[in-house]
Amino acid sequence: MENIETKLREEAKRLLLEKKVDVIIGYEKGTLPLTATPCFVTTPEEADNLVWNHLCTQNPVKFVHDLITQHKNAQKRVKPEDRKKKVIGVVARGCATRSLIIQLQERQYERADVYIIGVPCEGYVDGKALKSAIGGVDITEGSIDGDQIKMKTSDGDKAVALKDVLAASCRTCRFNNPIISDTMVGSPAAAMNPDAEYNEVKEFEGKTVEERWAYYSKEMEKCIRCNACRQACPSCYCPTCFAEQSQPQWVGIGEDKTDTQVFQLMRLYHMVGRCVDCGSCVAVCPMGVDLRKFLKKIDKDGWELFGNRAGSSMDDMPPLGKYDEHHDKEDFVFNP
Amino acid sequence: MARRKFATLKSFLNYIGVEGDRTIFTWVSASEGDRFAQVIKGVTAKVRALGPANKLVKKFG
Numbered sequence: 001m002e003n004i005e006t007k008l009r010e011e012a013k014r015l016l017l018e019k020k021v022d023v024i025i026g027y028e029k030g031t032l033p034l035t036a037t038p039c040f041v042t043t044p045e046e047a048d049n050l051v052w053n054h055l056c057t058q059n060p061v062k063f064v065h066d067l068i069t070q071h072k073n074a075q076k077r078v079k080p081e082d083r084k085k086k087v088i089g090v091v092a093r094g095c096a097t098r099s100l101i102i103q104l105q106e107r108q109y110e111r112a113d114v115y116i117i118g119v120p121c122e123g124y125v126d127g128k129a130l131k132s133a134i135g136g137v138d139i140t141e142g143s144i145d146g147d148q149i150k151m152k153t154s155d156g157d158k159a160v161a162l163k164d165v166l167a168a169s170c171r172t173c174r175f176n177n178p179i180i181s182d183t184m185v186g187s188p189a190a191a192m193n194p195d196a197e198y199n200e201v202k203e204f205e206g207k208t209v210e211e212r213w214a215y216y217s218k219e220m221e222k223c224i225r226c227n228a229c230r231q232a233c234p235s236c237y238c239p240t241c242f243a244e245q246s247q248p249q250w251v252g253i254g255e256d257k258t259d260t261q262v263f264q265l266m267r268l269y270h271m272v273g274r275c276v277d278c279g280s281c282v283a284v285c286p287m288g289v290d291l292r293k294f295l296k297k298i299d300k301d302g303w304e305l306f307g308n309r310a311g312s313s314m315d316d317m318p319p320l321g322k323y324d325e326h327h328d329k330e331d332f333v334f335n336p
Numbered sequence: 337m338a339r340r341k342f343a344t345l346k347s348f349l350n351y352i353g354v355e356g357d358r359t360i361f362t363w364v365s366a367s368e369g370d371r372f373a374q375v376i377k378g379v380t381a382k383v384r385a386l387g388p389a390n391k392l393v394k395k396f397g
């Protein structure tokens with residue numbers, strides 16, 4: 001990892017010096033121990049702040065969309081002949097490149113608007129899992145040493161095996177290496193365990209309909225409608241979210257539990273062919289709602305019904321935008 | 337494509353616990369009066385068998 005970090009900084013410096021990019025979205029050390037936070041690097045000096053490790057959690061492609069939209073809007077007020085082009089560099093692992101592919105396929109911007117610095121990924125630490133592995137005590141200092149996480153906590157020194165606290169999305173990730181990139185830093189990472197990716201979904205499908213409903217309602221009852229999941233998600237980029245539209249009002253914004261169930265149902269369902277299992281929504285949720293249990297089903301259906309894995313290839317267009325008359329099943333149609 | 341949305345929505349609703357028989361899709365042309373009656377009969381029979389819907393129903397007051 002150290003090695004990748006050095007190369008990443010060199011590459012970032014070069015790109016900024018050569019003016020290939022105007023900004024690089026990457027990660028820097030977080031303010032709390034054992035965290036990394038997204039950052040925006042605009043000068044070669046700042047490139048030394050970049051890090052790449054098991055603590056880089058959030059999907060940076062959310063910010064790619066934000067910056068490009070912001071720039072486009074700002075340019076509207078500029079005379080056409082004075083308009084400037086801006087290239088956004090982004091440090092992207094497998095899941096992030098899938099999000100880029102989705103945004104590109106959805107024509108959010110042009111390929112030339114982004115410069116992709118591909119990095120191999122061996123998974124990130126699930127902060128909530130780490131916290132519970134050490135009994136919920138506060139971490140005052142920490143570092144990752146090989147396959148161990150060593151911490152000083154309010155309850156003395158502790159160590160946890162890295163593999164035990166990797167995020168669920170990462171453990172079964174099929175695309176931990178970038179799918180598209182303009183430059184690659186480091187050599188490809190070893191495969192994770194994609195064969196197990198649908199185990200949880202299969203188990204859930206085996207439950208009765210009442211058990212499934214009970215679980216869905218129990219999970220959604222935890223939700224406080226903070227919208228952090230939506231804000232973190234690179235596929236949630238609508239300028240006005242259905243959740244906040246008032247004409248018509250699709251769903252109430254209050255604490256009514258049915259409204260919450262409907263809000264979640266709609267956000268989840270909007271992820272057909274668009275969720276890359278980056279786990280960002282799960283990571284930011286302050287209430288620990290089990291969103292992945294439902295998102296993974298959407299991914300599984302996309303694969304089983306239409307042979308599509310979201311954003312896995314530039315050439316495979318979004319599954320809801322097409323139809324395959326020879327392979328699509330008819331069994332959902334009611335024929336009395 | 338609308339039909340793919342139907343297929344995935346039905347499957348997803350069933351997954352979260354809203355019985356598959358409550359989400360019913362089919363194609364009927366305006367000229368197919370007899371088939372239309374058949375469809376409605378079929379749908380009502382399925383839904384009646386399940387009883388009142390109380391999931392995803394907002395209660396006021």
Ligand code: SF4
Nearest residue numbers: 233275276278279281
């Ligand atoms: S729904 Fe969650 S896991 Fe899926 S792409 Fe959005 S943030 Fe990532």
Ligand code: SF4
Nearest residue numbers: 223224226227229285
């Ligand atoms: S982040 Fe969690 S609590 Fe906040 S709206 Fe999403 S699911 Fe609800």
